[in-house]
Amino acid sequence: MKRWIKWMTGAAFVLGMGVAGAAEVLLGAGDVVKLSVYGSPDLSIETRVSESGHITFPLLGQVEVGGLSVAAAEKKIAGQLEKGGYIKRAQVNMLVTTLASQQVSVLGQVNRPGRYPVEGRRKVLDMLALAGGIHGDGGDMISLVRTRDGETTRETIDVVDMVRKGELDRDYEVAGGDIIFVERAPRAYVTGEVSRPGPFRLERGMTVQQAISAGGGLSPRGSDNGIKVTRRDPSGKPVTLDAQAGDAVQVDDVIVVRESWF
Structure with a gap:
């Protein structure tokens, strides 16, 4: 994932170089x-x-x-x-x-959060590149808050999916006053008989077996039998379920690995 984020940042920078200066800057308050x-x-x-x-x-x-x-x-x-x-x-x-009026705020899980000028036509990927790319703790989902004609809207962009599929036409053009917020990556937890118990980054399609690997694998006393997962049901109540190695992990799951009896 980290290698992918670095590649995506580089791609965004190249794309940004191609469009900079393509449109005139309009004067605004604070300039x-x-x-x-x-x-x-x-x-x-x-x-x-x-x-x-x-x-x-x-x-x-x-x-x-x-x-x-x-x-x-x-x-x-x-x-x-x-x-x-x-x-x-x-x-x-x-x-x-x-050029104070034509700035976009890039916040959240980026390497250099702050306000960046909009020079020419810029899109979300361009602004992420200016902010040093997505931090290692950053997720795939990005929020874009913008005001047009007096109406404020919030768009959710899956930047990783967009770039992987080469669907760059799904990117949004930004303007002064817009806010880009990179969400923290979703997490789950593994505890019990693993080498590194604690939280881990939840990747797409992650299984229980992969979650245990993220926790450093089974400890010498750990068993892959009798694994339990605690998660919240639709009403918010925690429930504990039996888990198999190939089961999908959900956000905020707590995976418990038991001690082997042999």
């Missing part, structure tokens, strides 16, 4: 920009886009730039300078120094 006007050094400023999407510019006062590309914002400011009679054929240059 910091430097502005200059050719031939008018007194109009050079550095300012932050307000929560309402405005900047304060000399001579013009409040100018709404939220949701505009850099080129569109330059054109708008130049047009207002010309319309106001301040400058003829104004040439405005804007440089984004901090």
